[in-house]
Amino acid sequence: MFKARYFQEYDFLHAHGGSTPSFTWKSILWGRELFSRSLQWRIGDGRLVKIYIDQWVPHHLTFNVQSSPCLLVDSRASALITASGHWNVFEIYSLFTFLEAELILSIPLSCDTGDCRIWHFTRNSRYTVKSGYWYALEFQAQMASLSVSESSSSSSQQLWKHLWKLKFL
Numbered sequence: 675m676f677k678a679r680y681f682q683e684y685d686f687l688h689a690h691g692g693s694t695p696s697f698t699w700k701s702i703l704w705g706r707e708l709f710s711r712s713l714q715w716r717i718g719d720g721r722l723v724k725i726y727i728d729q730w731v732p733h734h735l736t737f738n739v740q741s742s743p744c745l746l747v748d749s750r751a752s753a754l755i756t757a758s759g760h761w762n763v764f765e766i767y768s769l770f771t772f773l774e775a776e777l778i779l780s781i782p783l784s785c786d787t788g789d790c791r792i793w794h795f796t797r798n799s800r801y802t803v804k805s806g807y808w809y810a811l812e813f814q815a816q817m818a819s820l821s822v823s824e825s826s827s828s829s830s831q832q833l834w835k836h837l838w839k840l841k842f843l
Contacts, residue, residue: 676699676702679692679699680692680695680699686706687706687710689703691703705810708806708809708810708813709801709806711729711813712793712794712795712809713729713791713792713793713794714729714730714732714737714791714792714793714794715728715729715730715737715751715789715790715791715792716730716789716790716791716792716799717730717751717781717783717784717789718783718784718786718787718788718789718790719752719755719787719788719789720750720751720752720753720754720755720783720789721750721751721752721788721789722750722788722789723750723751723752723789724747724748724749724750724751725739725743725745725749725750725751725753725754726738726739726743726745726747726748726749727747727748730751730781731774731777731778731781732777732780732781732794733777737794739770739774740771740774741769741770741771741774744768744769745769751789753765754766754769754778755783759783760783761778761779761781761783763779766778766779793805795808795809804838807834807838811834
């Protein structure tokens with residue numbers, strides 16, 4: 675139903691809001707945006723990851739390169755990897771700030787596999803509804819301009835923590 679109404683000519687990732695989107699459709703698009711903001715690339719051979727565009731550097735909550743571009747904007751991470759499958763340390767230190775270079779060099783390479791997208795907010799890099807929910811709460815708190823009293827926010831968080839710990843069969 676949503677495809678017929680909102681994105682007949684596109685795939686879901688490129689769908690637009692339309693002229694009069696329903697509340698449900700706007701919520702789905704918000705969830706899609708939130709999800710795509712929190713995906714990070716795991717570097718394999720570096721062929722798919724664009725250095726200055728894609729999210730791959732393990733900064734807190736933003737996985738993008740912050741340094742000014744020194745290479746072409748659409749350069750791939752493979753340009754930073756040597757033929758033997760290791761990071762080109764000299765090149766990385768010359769192109770990025772010291773902190774960013776250290777973050778990049780801390781990323782393990784697995785050149786025998788391709789690049790893949792991972793969910794940053796779980797230990798196993800897999801999305802769970804629980805981790806998505808907690809990220810959404812954190813994101814919403816950062817974006818909210820409404821002031822909520824400290825006590826109601828705290829009691830609400832306690833309630834959700836309790837609910838997430840419940841065991842169901």
